[in-house]
Amino acid sequence: MAQPSQVLPLQGGKVEVGETQEGNGTRPLLDIRGIDQELVEKIEYDALVWSSLHGLVVGDKSVQRSGKVPGVGMVHAPFALLPMPFPESHWKQACELAPIFNELVDRVSLDAKFLQDSLSRTKKADAFTSRLLDIHSKMVEINKKEDIRLGLLRSDYMVDEQTKLLLQIETNTISCSFPGLGCLVSDLHRSLLNHYGEFLALDSKRVPNNPAASQFVEALAKAWTEYNNPRAVVMLVVQADERNMKTLAEIDAEGELLPDGTLVVGGQAIAVVYFRAGYTPNDYPSESEWRARLLMEQSSAIKCPSISYHLAGTKKIQQELVKPNVLERFVDNKEDIAKLRKCFAGLWSLDDSDIVKDAIERPGLYVMKPQREGGGNNIYGNDVREALMRLQKEGSEADAAYILMQRIFPTVSHTFLMRNGICYKDDTVSELGIYGAYLRNKEKVILNDQCGYLMRTKASSSDEGGVAAGFAVLDSLYLT
């Protein structure tokens, strides 16, 4: 999952957005170069005013106290000035996949043996995954059941320019970012097209409605209802320096389990635990945070996500699911299996020696991905060759911390990118995320929906690029 910092400028010339892969396609879908400069300036101005009035804002790191005190030091979030053209057929395909992926994650999460077996080698190479698996093992030992299961997920896709296939980048099962700001950009673009669409020959109705934020909140509310304790609350687990919420360390200090399994934090019963932290090793600086995670997992509170959901979202599991005959263990409907397979990119373990050999020969066609979450850690190009050869020489278990993925080359568009009040023009590539909400209480599926989307667009020109090189913005879709 991408964090807010990832839409802010990144250090150096490397371009990374979440799990976005770099590409160098050729055909712009909408050539903005022909748009009259005076018109662009009007749209810019209106877009910036709209941002201020509708909360499309983030903290401005250059302002003191920004990010520590709400309401001070705000600047508009980086955004694309106009929505990104996107084929309607691919949009429909991605939406249809959402409930199938929701169900798949749930089914995988129930198969403790599959999770443990698939991740057994990763466990040795990756300390973070290992700690998560330890908690999972303890839950297996005490035969812990999660009757009520809540997933707020996001599957990310890119369209491969050559094959025109919609290919999945990954499924996020914890702390999916930007349901709030992403919605606002769709509203912004629809508002701009209502005003300027006739001059651009664009129709605001082609920007899909994006109710991600409200539907995520509704799903949390429905989970709370299922928990059926009117005095219990929804707890947000956050990184440090926020208030009215709890950090993992605070939960360790103030949390306890009642004999009936109720989680109580600061004297308050907890119905739902929503994680906006806990997905990266950085969120666990001491044993305190791990104790908190275990405490919550042992409780009857609804975890969003449970440890099993969290593990089901790892890259290793994604890679396992691509193997022949694995999907069939979890999905009954043959059509659904076909739909899933159609969007699977090539994914391989590093113990596949043929693939490793090919990747050393043609490193430009692969991406090497570590288990580590948070983006910016992927390996591209000649670095892939070097990394693979180093791992071969070492001959250790360290290769189990990585997977190999087919490199996707998405369509390149020429785009207006707004950052810090300034408009940049650059070649860009985009990644589409589809949010999904899943809620289940024992045998009853209460929610299984696609709910909104996240479009992220980043400058594709790298070191040699213009001023915009190296940053990503929030975007929306324009269906073509």
Next chain:
Amino acid sequence: MAQPSQVLPLQGGKVEVGETQEGNGTRPLLDIRGIDQELVEKIEYDALVWSSLHGLVVGDKSVQRSGKVPGVGMVHAPFALLPMPFPESHWKQACELAPIFNELVDRVSLDAKFLQDSLSRTKKADAFTSRLLDIHSKMVEINKKEDIRLGLLRSDYMVDEQTKLLLQIETNTISCSFPGLGCLVSDLHRSLLNHYGEFLALDSKRVPNNPAASQFVEALAKAWTEYNNPRAVVMLVVQADERNMKTLAEIDAEGELLPDGTLVVGGQAIAVVYFRAGYTPNDYPSESEWRARLLMEQSSAIKCPSISYHLAGTKKIQQELVKPNVLERFVDNKEDIAKLRKCFAGLWSLDDSDIVKDAIERPGLYVMKPQREGGGNNIYGNDVREALMRLQKEGSEADAAYILMQRIFPTVSHTFLMRNGICYKDDTVSELGIYGAYLRNKEKVILNDQCGYLMRTKASSSDEGGVAAGFAVLDSLYLT
């Protein structure tokens, strides 16, 4: 009218908010001192987050480019943490007065002789009013008629602590400020009371709905419809450093009148001119701005306000209307006259020697107000005595630039004031503004409504006060 800068900190120890008068009443209506500190901090946090998400923001002068480029350097607008208790009977009285004042302004604006005669002495003492009267005279000469008349007005009131009377401070007929941000504070307070009302024994339904912004926009749209030229636009006249709008100097450079009276600016026919500038001498640094004002006045465009409406809002006219038998020239309905008289504070010309004598003896009971608009220019206390004695000695016409008004001593409340992310506690006084919209096409009244309100609260502790001394915040009402 108050300008945005007036909710920002003012220099020195003097406390001035728009036309607010200082007071030193005694009885707090809601004692916030008893509220639990932890609860206050939660409300503060939520209020600041709400501000960021809902556009309750202003430019932060300490950030470079703030105010020049939209979307950068934002900070929450200063606001009161909780709504200000206010008697429901006074609220209803103020709302009932709105259409009566709307109609009164319109009627006064039609009486050219009354405007010229009333302001004849002011003309000699006040250069700005003199220029406005020159334009007015030219319009009388050419027998210019304004068939369609649009007023977006605001009458300001305070409740006198001793007499419990709702007394009018002034009626603003040009560039009434804060319909936008004022609405948001009502929404903020209702949202906070929905969450925390039960802990405070406050009911969010007692905060009146405040549709000022949308109703002003609707009135502009209705005026545009009456103008009946689908290709003509609404033009906003603004101070420098804004875009997508026009300054007076730009209108002088780019504006022209067609033979049929149509105002064309930059090639675009203008249906409605909405002034967010032009009310202060500072807005007319050269003859260019005066030419622009005259050009617009000569045109068939609907001016909000026309020169007559502008003059009808001067303090001198307010003072003339208080004189015996003057209201009767403009208002037919006796009940309406009684309602207006009930809210009139004492107002006198400086040629009333008995009053001037009394004001020199008891200066604390009077406020001396110059014609000059924009607040911060009123004279209080011993300064009143000195100013009056100086004018008497000079024996010139300079006294005609001022009026005397009864000083109102409003109720003092203890209040939480939020500014720049910090909560201050201080004794405060409040001023209620009621917005009105009036639209008429010849004999047909299309709109005559009360539409929302503006509550401004300022620290009443002056030089000797706490940290909060000297700043004002946006507030809403809590009906008691």
